[in-house]
Amino acid sequence: MIIVLKTGHSSDELVAIEESVKRAGASPVLIEGKERSVVAVIGAAKLETALFEQLPGVAQVMRVSKPYKLASREVKHDDTIVRIGDVAIGGDQVVIMAGPCSVENRKMLLESAQHLSAMGVTILRGGAYKPRTSPYAFQGMGEDGLKLLEEARELTGMKIVTEVMAPDKVEIVAKYADILQIGARNMQNFDLLKECAEIHKPVLLKRGLSATIEEWLQSAEYILSTGKNRDVILCERGIRTFETATRNTMDLNAIPVLHERTHLPVIVDPSHGTGVRSYVAPLAMAAIAAGADGVMLECHPEPEKALSDGPQSLTFDMVERLLRDLEAIAPVVGKRVALAHKIPAAAKPAKKGHATSEAVAFQGEHGAFSEKAARQFFGDKAKTSPSSSFRDVFEKVVAGDVAFGIVPVENTLGGSIHQNYDLLCEFDVQIVGETKLRVVHNLIANKGTKLADIKRIYAHPQAAAQCERFLRQHPTWSILQVYDTAGSVKMIKEEKALDAAAIASSAAAKHFDMDILKEGIESDPQNYTRFIVLAHGPRDPGRGPAKVDKVSLVYATENKPGALFRTLEVFAKRGVNLCRLESRPIPGKPFEYLFYVDLTGDVHDKSVAGALKDLKEHITFVKVLGSYPSA
Ligand code: PEP
Numbered sequence: 269m270i271i272v273l274k275t276g277h278s279s280d281e282l283v284a285i286e287e288s289v290k291r292a293g294a295s296p297v298l299i300e301g302k303e304r305s306v307v308a309v310i311g312a313a314k315l316e317t318a319l320f321e322q323l324p325g326v327a328q329v330m331r332v333s334k335p336y337k338l339a340s341r342e343v344k345h346d347d348t349i350v351r352i353g354d355v356a357i358g359g360d361q362v363v364i365m366a367g368p369c370s371v372e373n374r375k376m377l378l379e380s381a382q383h384l385s386a387m388g389v390t391i392l393r394g395g396a397y398k399p400r401t402s403p404y405a406f407q408g409m410g411e412d413g414l415k416l417l418e419e420a421r422e423l424t425g426m427k428i429v430t431e432v433m434a435p436d437k438v439e440i441v442a443k444y445a446d447i448l449q450i451g452a453r454n455m456q457n458f459d460l461l462k463e464c465a466e467i468h469k470p471v472l473l474k475r476g477l478s479a480t481i482e483e484w485l486q487s488a489e490y491i492l493s494t495g496k497n498r499d500v501i502l503c504e505r506g507i508r509t510f511e512t513a514t515r516n517t518m519d520l521n522a523i524p525v526l527h528e529r530t531h532l533p534v535i536v537d538p539s540h541g542t543g544v545r546s547y548v549a550p551l552a553m554a555a556i557a558a559g560a561d562g563v564m565l566e567c568h569p570e571p572e573k574a575l576s577d578g579p580q581s582l583t584f585d586m587v588e589r590l591l592r593d594l595e596a597i598a599p600v601v602g603k604r605v606a607l608a609h610k611i612p613a614a615a616k617p618a619k620k621g622h623a624t625s626e627a628v629a630f631q632g633e634h635g636a637f638s639e640k641a642a643r644q645f646f647g648d649k650a651k652t653s654p655s656s657s658f659r660d661v662f663e664k665v666v667a668g669d670v671a672f673g674i675v676p677v678e679n680t681l682g683g684s685i686h687q688n689y690d691l692l693c694e695f696d697v698q699i700v701g702e703t704k705l706r707v708v709h710n711l712i713a714n715k716g717t718k719l720a721d722i723k724r725i726y727a728h729p730q731a732a733a734q735c736e737r738f739l740r741q742h743p744t745w746s747i748l749q750v751y752d753t754a755g756s757v758k759m760i761k762e763e764k765a766l767d768a769a770a771i772a773s774s775a776a777a778k779h780f781d782m783d784i785l786k787e788g789i790e791s792d793p794q795n796y797t798r799f800i801v802l803a804h805g806p807r808d809p810g811r812g813p814a815k816v817d818k819v820s821l822v823y824a825t826e827n828k829p830g831a832l833f834r835t836l837e838v839f840a841k842r843g844v845n846l847c848r849l850e851s852r853p854i855p856g857k858p859f860e861y862l863f864y865v866d867l868t869g870d871v872h873d874k875s876v877a878g879a880l881k882d883l884k885e886h887i888t889f890v891k892v893l894g895s896y897p898s899a
């Protein structure tokens with residue numbers, strides 16, 4: 269049973285509710301969500317809902333239909349995001365866990381950690397206690413292995429996931445590990461589950477070889493049931509079927525099923541799922557496409573010499589290639605691979621800077637695509653500051669009202685957002701980063717509105733341009749321009765219009781509690797917008813060891829034949845790659861142009877610095893807009 273609390277309930281009311289649950293012989297577990305908070309009533313006895321319905325602060329009392337309660341979406345609507353320092357598992361991120369099957373010795377473990385950390389992998393796996401089918405096979409290094417994992421963490425900063433096999437080992441494994449893994453063979457080791465319910469460390473619970481999803485979730489419930497440990501990560505690792513061509517059969521069905529039934533993050537282990545090195549990458553990609561929150565991969569410096577699971581272990585080159593493919597796939601399903609150098613750090617005011625807030629300014633209302641881009645870059649906890657216009661964003665950054673701003677500069681269907689190019693030149697800001705977002709547009713209306721009722725569309729001109737093909741199918745609709753996608757949803761909501769619709773993100777529909785009449789109306793699904801992150805003066809957005817590999821600048825040439833050619837020649841001669849060129853009219857000088865150029869490299873690279881020096885001889889004005897890691 270769950271007791272849904274009224275929004276704005278007092279803490280005294282909550283205490284009284286919890287006391288009455290205890291008096292009824294059950295245990296209360298408070299679950300705070302974004303939309304609602306609930307007290308789950310945990311205990312064997314079947315209680316009457318009437319016991320709690322009349323208490324002050326109670327909105328509703330509901331029975332939970334599932335045998336697992338704290339793990340179910342019915343009890344907690346919001347996704348659980350398991351946090352270990354700056355690593356987050358769940359939500360919009362795809363986490364990568366990788367490492368050898370077993371910790372074999374110091375050399376191979378540290379070498380693995382260094383290779384993987386350089387690629388941006390955030391979590392190192394490796395078993396110190398190994399569940400082996402044969403008693404004569406390598407059983408793991410035990411505590412010595414845990415000590416090596418600790419050393420690898422100190423060396424690289426990676427978090428550690430490692431298996432615990434017995435209840436009496438929970439304490440020692442928890443001393444070294446960041447995440448305790450419960451292996452497939454132990455999914456129903458209830459004493460082990462109960463022991464893990466008493467600790468404050470995330471638990472990665474693998475699916476049993478022949479466990480149903482419902483049995484698996486009940487095992488998760490054991491860990492959650494005390495209310496002390498809320499951090500369970502589920503790991504699909506393949507199940508036993510009649511098929512013998514692979515070690516196990518990856519049950520990718522489990523991913524959407526779990527996302528529907530539970531709020532817990534779901535990761536996939538295609539190494540044990542297939543048992544064959546060459547099948548791991550295709551299944552890892554399929555898992556991410558199916559919505560998994562991460563993958564666990566086995567790899568080894570010399571797979572053929574591995575003491576366990578060599579045939580399914582990847583080489584480091586194979587891991588690197590797979591990560592690139594996963595980075596390409598993740599945005600299609602609205603996710604981002606959280607590699608260490610791309611992990612969004614909370615936007616903090618610079619120590620010596622003058623920003624008074626750590627917020628990120630974006631143009632539009634809550635639910636705008638720009639806000640999603642801000643969260644993609646800075647993480648789901650970033651404070652965002654809605655702003656009325658792009659100019660407003662730039663002004664807030666320069667005034668120090670916010671630490672950062674984020675604005676779109678180009679879209680794959682609609683082209684450049686010219687105003688932001690002009691503002692970049694006008695304001696004293698630096699580009700400190702960029703991010704690319706897949707943009708899926710939706711036709712959004714008030715509840716009760718049908719497609720046939722629509723006469724007017726409120727849309728941002730860019731959004732309308734990106735949905736041109738869909739809009740052409742409805743020639744009688746009049747299109748009214750609004751300079752804010754989420755704001756257009758707010759407008760028709762406030763108007764209570766039943767003959768109008770807006771074009772915006774599903775987040776905006778959710779934020780304003782509106783209906784989506786049609787999903788995915790952009791003319792081409794390859795619809796991506798590139799956003800740049802702005803700061804006043806050079807400011808590190810705290811993104812760790814990100815490699816600076818892009819330079820943006822703007823310049824003006826003299827108005828004479830060959831002038832542009834000579835500026836471009838300086839880059840060609842030094843072998844500097846030009847990845848974008850955009851021209852804009854110079855304000856107040858009709859038919860004279862500014863050129864916005866993006867280069868591959870760091871301003872401190874010899875070739876780039878040399879080219880910039882040479883450039884000065886051929887131009888009348890130049891401003892380096894920023895040197896930053898590309899998205
Ligand atoms: C492992 O991850 O090392 C392992 C033994 O996996 P599973 O429990 O899924 O077989």
Ligand code: MN
Nearest residue numbers: 369566576577
């Ligand atoms: Mn293994």
